[in-house]
Amino acid sequence: MEKILSVDNVYAAYGKFKVLHSLSFDAYEGEVLGIIGPNGAGKTTLMNAICGLLIPYEGKVIFNGRDITKMKPDERCRLGIGRTYQVPKPFDRLTVFENVLVASAYGTGRSEAEAVEDTIEVLKQTGLYAKGDVESHNLALLDRKRLEIARGLATKPTLLLLDEVAAGLTDAEVHEVMDLVEYLKGTGITIIWIEHVIKTMAESTDKLLCLAVGTNLIYGDPAYVMGSKDVEEVYLGVDDDE
Amino acid sequence: MKLLDLFRIQNTANSKIRLAAIVAAVVVLMTLPSWGGGYAVFIVTLMGIYITLGMMWNLLAGYSGLVSLGLQMYIGVGAFALAALSNYYGVPLVIGLLLGGVVSMVIAVGLSYLLLRMRGMYFAIATWMFAEAMVLLLVNFEYFGRGQGLFVLAARSLSETEKYYFSIVMLLVVLLVVVLLLRSRLGLGLFAIRDNDVASQTSGVPLFKSKLIVMMVTGFITGVCGGVYYIAFVWIQPYSAFSITTWTVAAVFIVVIGGIGTITGPIVGGVIYVFLSQYLSTLTWMGSLNMVILGVIAVAVIIVAPKGIVGTLQHRFGFEIISARRWMKGYVTDRLPDHI
Ligand SMILES: Nc1ncnc2c1ncn2[C@@H]1O[C@H](COP(=O)(O)OP(=O)(O)OP(=O)(O)O)[C@@H](O)[C@H]1O
Ligand SMILES: [Mg+2]
Numbered sequence: 376m377e378k379i380l381s382v383d384n385v386y387a388a389y390g391k392f393k394v395l396h397s398l399s400f401d402a403y404e405g406e407v408l409g410i411i412g413p414n415g416a417g418k419t420t421l422m423n424a425i426c427g428l429l430i431p432y433e434g435k436v437i438f439n440g441r442d443i444t445k446m447k448p449d450e451r452c453r454l455g456i457g458r459t460y461q462v463p464k465p466f467d468r469l470t471v472f473e474n475v476l477v478a479s480a481y482g483t484g485r486s487e488a489e490a491v492e493d494t495i496e497v498l499k500q501t502g503l504y505a506k507g508d509v510e511s512h513n514l515a516l517l518d519r520k521r522l523e524i525a526r527g528l529a530t531k532p533t534l535l536l537l538d539e540v541a542a543g544l545t546d547a548e549v550h551e552v553m554d555l556v557e558y559l560k561g562t563g564i565t566i567i568w569i570e571h572v573i574k575t576m577a578e579s580t581d582k583l584l585c586l587a588v589g590t591n592l593i594y595g596d597p598a599y600v601m602g603s604k605d606v607e608e609v610y611l612g613v614d615d616d617e
Numbered sequence: 618m619k620l621l622d623l624f625r626i627q628n629t630a631n632s633k634i635r636l637a638a639i640v641a642a643v644v645v646l647m648t649l650p651s652w653g654g655g656y657a658v659f660i661v662t663l664m665g666i667y668i669t670l671g672m673m674w675n676l677l678a679g680y681s682g683l684v685s686l687g688l689q690m691y692i693g694v695g696a697f698a699l700a701a702l703s704n705y706y707g708v709p710l711v712i713g714l715l716l717g718g719v720v721s722m723v724i725a726v727g728l729s730y731l732l733l734r735m736r737g738m739y740f741a742i743a744t745w746m747f748a749e750a751m752v753l754l755l756v757n758f759e760y761f762g763r764g765q766g767l768f769v770l771a772a773r774s775l776s777e778t779e780k781y782y783f784s785i786v787m788l789l790v791v792l793l794v795v796v797l798l799l800r801s802r803l804g805l806g807l808f809a810i811r812d813n814d815v816a817s818q819t820s821g822v823p824l825f826k827s828k829l830i831v832m833m834v835t836g837f838i839t840g841v842c843g844g845v846y847y848i849a850f851v852w853i854q855p856y857s858a859f860s861i862t863t864w865t866v867a868a869v870f871i872v873v874i875g876g877i878g879t880i881t882g883p884i885v886g887g888v889i890y891v892f893l894s895q896y897l898s899t900l901t902w903m904g905s906l907n908m909v910i911l912g913v914i915a916v917a918v919i920i921v922a923p924k925g926i927v928g929t930l931q932h933r934f935g936f937e938i939i940s941a942r943r944w945m946k947g948y949v950t951d952r953l954p955d956h957i
Contacts, residue, residue, distance in 0.1 A: 426819050448818040458819050466812035468878070472945035477809045480802060481821035487802050491948050498945075507945035526820055 376403040378440075379534055379565050380425070385434035387424050394420045395431070395589045402534070407566045409597065411573050412586035413609055418569045419461055421586065422536050425567070426458045427451045438534070452482050457532030459523035461539040461569075467512035471503050474511050474522055475529045482530025494529060501525040501555060517548045524555055535559065537568045541576070553579070573610075577601055585609070635938065646785050650778040658781045662849055663891045665784030669791050669842045670864065671871035671883030671890075673835045676795065678869075679878035680807045681831045682814060684737060687728075687744025688839055689864035690751055691721040695840030696847040696858050697755065700767040710771055710848060714783075718840040725836025729829045745861060752859035766855045772848040780849045787845050791838055796880060799941035803830060808941075811878065862908060867894075873915050876925025880939045885926050 380402040387395040394417045402408045412418050423429035425436060427448035436444045443451055457478075466474050475497055479490035498504045501521045506514070511522060520540050527535050540556065541549045556579065559566060570576045577583065583600040585592045587609045593600055600606055650658050670688065677683040698717035702708040708716065732743050756764050772780075798804050806827050809817035818824055847853045857863050867890060875886025893914075897907035922929040931937050 428815065428819065447823075449821050449823045452819055452821040460816065464813045464816035466809045466816065468812050469808055470942070470945070473805070473808070473943050476943060477805055477817070477822065478820040481806060481809075481823075483821070487805060487943070495945065495949060507949075526816075530821055 376405065378402070379404045379438070380567075381435070381437040382421070382425070383435040383437060385421075385424060385431045385436065387420060387429055387431040389420075389429070393589070395424065398434070398586075398590050400584055400591055400594055402565060402567055404533075404565055405563055406581040407560055407568060407579060409576050409580035409583045410567060410569045410586060411571070411583060411600075411606075412592075414571065416586040416609075417589040418571075418586055419538055420589075422458060422538055422567075422569065425536060426456055449481070452530050452532075453484050455531070455533035456536070457482070457527035457530040457534070458536035459520075459527045459538055459540060461542060463516075463519035463523050465511035465514065465519060465522055468510065470508050470510055471514070471518075471522060471525075472498065472507040475503075475525050478526040478529035482532075490529075493531075497525050497529045500558065501528065502551075516543055517551065520544065520552055521555070524552075524559070528559070532564060534565045534567065537566060539569055539571055541570060573601070638938075643789065646789070649785075650781055655777060658777050660891060660895065662777070662781045662784040663895075664887055665781075665788035666842060666846050666849070667867060667871060667890055668884050668887030669788055669838065669845075670868045671875065671887045672791060672795050673839045673842070674865070674868035675872045675877060675879075675883050676798075676831055677835055679872060679882075680799070680804075680811050681828055682811055683733075683828060683831065684741045685744045685835075686741045686861060686865050687748040688835075688868055689859050689861055690724065690744070690748035691836050691839035692843030692846070692864050693748070693752060693755070693853075693855065693858040694721045694724055695843035696769075696853045697761055697767065697855075698840070699844035699847065700769045700853055701760065703769060703771050704767065710769075710783075710844075714841050714844040714848075717844045718837040721840025721843075722833050722837040725832045726829070728836075729825075729832045733825060733828050733832070745865075748859055748861065752855050755859075756855050761855070764855065766853045766858070768852050769847050772851050775848065783845045783848055787841060792884075794834070794838070796939060796941070798834065799880065803827060804941055805943070807831065866908070866911075870911050870915050872925070874918050874925055876928030876931070879925070879927045879931065880937070880941065882925050882927040 378401050382398060382400050385395055385398045386393070398421065410418055410421070420429065424431050427446055430445055435442055438451070438454065438456065443454070466477065469477070472494060475494045476487060476490055479485070479494040479497065480487050483490065495504070498507055501524055503518065503521055503525055506518065514522065524540065537556070540552050544552060556568070560579070568576060568580065577597050580597050582595065583597045584594045585600055585606050592605050592609065593603050646661070649661060674685065674688060677685050695717035698720040699710070699713040702713040702716055703710060728744065728747060732740055735743055755761050761767060799807070806817065806822040809820065809822050810824065810827060814824060843858065847858070871883055871886035871890045873886070874889055875884065876882030893911065894907065897903065897910060918925065924932055
């Protein structure tokens with residue numbers, strides 16, 4: 376398998392507050408890489424460093440053999456990196472259709488007219504078609520999560536970053552989102568999938584990476600990582616259903 | 618046919634009424650001097666200028682997240698450029714207006730590179746400071762008449778009707794430009810930036826480039842607007858041309874009252890502002906108290922109807938007179954539920 380992403384010895388901080396340190400790992404084409412770790416471990420921060428919202432002060436991010444460490448988020452998006460947000464960030468005065476149209480047109484460098492067909496297709500895939508003309512501030516959480524995935528998908532990514540798509544949902548809703556992720560896996564897109572609650576996703580991933588206090592604690596097959604003493608320790612006292 | 622597409626005029630009763638209303642409004646405005654009185658002509662001239670100003674502040678603050686307190690900079694620059702070109706080099710007024718707009722636009726580009734990386738409050742204050750610095754610099758030059766300013770000499774021989782057409786043609790062109798801009802791909806990107814600038818970037822919207830274009834457009838149009846105002850009033854007094862209270866405070870009032878982030882909000886706000894400020898200026902005993910009254914009204918509107926008049930009406934009735942909405946139902950043939 377080809378390496379699609381390398382995070383190489385990355386250090387990142389919000390101002391003076393250091394979060395990531397000496398973090399390295401690789402992701403391979405077509406795989407689903409799960410990232411777990413306790414609250415505040417730096418999972419979302421890592422995603423920000425990959426998608427360009429936060430520039431590491433040391434280390435490199437390599438995408439398809441190209442150094443993108445300092446590249447702007449919109450350029451990375453057009454290059455093939457899509458993402459979703461843990462706390463959904465819809466364009467709330469725009470309709471669902473318009474939200475996805477933005478990603479479909481700008482994320483691929485096309486005109487609006489060229490992007491319409493794919494936008495409608497993505498809305499069908501993500502179960503939002505019937506709500507296309509609804510202003511997105513009217514959506515409930517499950518649909519907001521769907522919209523996050525729809526927008527990410529509409530940019531035609533080769534690497535998709537999912538940040539806690541299942542968090543905050545009821546069990547029944549989690550199932551719906553999991554089905555959607557299963558669908559994404561089938562499309563061949565490489566997925567980096569963060570989840571705080573491990574059991575939701577452990578089985579669906581090819582590899583697991585556990586982060587603790589800003590660096591990689593352990594990496595490997597899901598069964599191996601889940602069985603590790605270290606992982607048990609960082610999660611000690613943390614209720615899995617939290 | 619193309620032009621009808623532009624305004625999303627379809628073959629429905631609703632659309633036809635809208636088309637008729639727009640055509641009627643344009644006809645009324647274009648013929649007003651031949652049937653309206655002198656005072657009406659004067660008032661509508663002012664409205665053309667203030668509505669244009671409001672639309673520019675709305676484009677910055679309502680659509681691009683750029684809260685500027687420095688629009689007066691472009692007014693002053695556009696006006697002085699026009700006066701200098703017209704007085705010293707005999708440049709025709711229309712050409713002078715456009716060149717004044719270009720000079721403003723060049724300054725807007727410079728400001729963009731200096732200020733666009735700043736956040737909210739800092740950007741607002743910085744734009745204001747630059748406008749203040751500009752007038753302090755300008756009054757040192759004999760060329761610009763020092764503290765006395767300049768007359769737009771060629772404007773002295775214009776009739777009120779001619780001045781009226783400068784204002785109204787500008788207004789109609791600017792309205793068309795704003796609608797086209799918001800319906801373009803750039804407009805879609807601006808809506809995304811307005812609602813969430815972080816998510817817009819990770820959806821592929823180039824933040825700096827989009828804001829730069831908006832800064833250039835507002836720089837150019839506000840510069841022209843300044844020229845048109847001083848064609849109507851002839852004497853450019855530098856401290857009032859570059860005054861935050863004369864220009865930006867008025868623009869903020871107009872947009873807040875009318876409805877920020879709506880296309881027709883500044884039109885409603887501008888009409889109200891001109892009537893109100895004319896009325897208040899007849900009460901001479903009030904002096905500068907009228908600014909306070911405008912402020913109180915604006916605050917009251919923010920509390921009672923934070924979306925402004927047009928925003929509140931649109932929310933209540935779900936109908937926009939001029940809209941930049943992209944409806945999915947316009948692209949798909951199968952029926953969709955009309956509600957949530
Ligand atoms: N914008 C920010 N500015 C300053 N500090 C931040 C910012 N975002 C996160 N942090 C801090 O950085 C650390 C890592 O946060 P991060 O959001 O990456 O954690 P996480 O692993 O995603 O946690 P969670 O499971 O709660 O989402 C935390 O201590 C957090 O408080
Ligand atoms: Mg997080």
